[in-house]
C-alpha cells in the first residue's frame with residue numbers, strides 16, 4: 001500500500017497524531033511507500049489559518065511556522081534513515097500553498113534550499129483570491145463572494161490558480177485536483193448559463209459531476225492543466241480524504257480521471273492525506289473499487305527512492321489486482 005500525501009499533529013495545527021505514530025501505523029499496515037508531506041509555511045501573515053494564530057504579533061506566528069517546518073524536515077529525515085532497511089520506504093516531500101504568486105515562488109525557493117531531504121511537491125491549491133476554500137463553509141462562501149457570487153467564476157479562478165502553480169512548481173504529485181467541490185453547498189442555486197448565484201425560480205442546484213456539461217469552458221481549463229502535467233511528467237493523486245469527508249467520489253472525480261486517461265498521461269498515485277493514525281489508508285477499499293470498476297484503471301503508480309544513496313526519486317507501477325491483494329492483508 002502507498003500514500004503520497006500525509007501530515008501529523010506535530011507540525012500541522014489540524015493534525016492529531018505524532019509523526020512517529022503515523023509512520024508506525026503505516027508500517028503495521030504493510031505500506032511500501034509513505035510520503036511525509038507537511039504544509040509549507042506561509043510568507044505573509046494574511047494567509048495564516050485561524051488555528052495558526054497564537055501570538056499578538058502575527059509576524060511571530062509566521063516565523064514560528066517556518067521554524068516548525070524546518071523541524072519537520074529534520075525529524076522526517078531522521079525517520080527516513082531509521083527505516084532505511086525496512087520494507088516501508090519513507091519519502092519526504094512538501095505540500096505547496098498557492099495563496100498568491102509570491103507564496104508559490106517562496107515554496108519553490110524553500111524546497112530548493114531543503115532539496116537534500118525534500119524530494120518533491122504535492123502541488124495543491126487551497127485558496128481562491130487568497131481565501132481558503134477547504135477550511136470551512138463560511139470561508140468558501142467568502143471566496144464565492146470574491147468571485148462576484150458566481151460559481152463558474154470561482155471554479156475558473158481555481159483552475160487558473162492551479163495552472164499558475166503547475167507552471168511555477170511542476171509538482172511531481174498534483175494534490176486533490178478538484179478541491180473546490182468540498183464545500184459546494186447543497187442548497188446553492190445558480191443560473192446554469194452564467195453561473196451567477198440566484199434565488200429566481202430558474203436557478204437550480206448544480207452538482208459537482210455536471211459542471212463540465214454545463215460549462216464546457218471549465219473542461220477546457222482542466223484539459224489544459226492535465227496536458228501540462230503530462231508534458232512535465234507529473235502525476236495526479238487519487239486522494240481519499242474526500243471520501244472520508246463524505247463526498248461521493250475521491251479527488252479527482254470520475255470525469256477528471258477519464259479526461260486524464262484520454263488526454264493526459266493517465267497516471268495516478270494513491271494518497272490518504274492522513275492527519276491522524278486512524279486516517280492512514282482511510283477509504284482505500286472504496287477508492288480502489290472506484291478506480292478498478294468505474295474508472296477502469298489497470299495500474300497505479302507509486303514513488304520510490306533508488307540509487308546508491310537512495311536519493312533518486314523514481315516512479316514505478318503496480319497492477320490494481322496486486323494492490324487489492326495487498327489491501328486484503330490490512
Ligand SMILES: [Zn+2]
Pocket residue numbers: 095124126175176
Ligand atoms: Zn491540501
Ligand SMILES: [Zn+2]
Pocket residue numbers: 005006007095273
Ligand atoms: Zn494535505
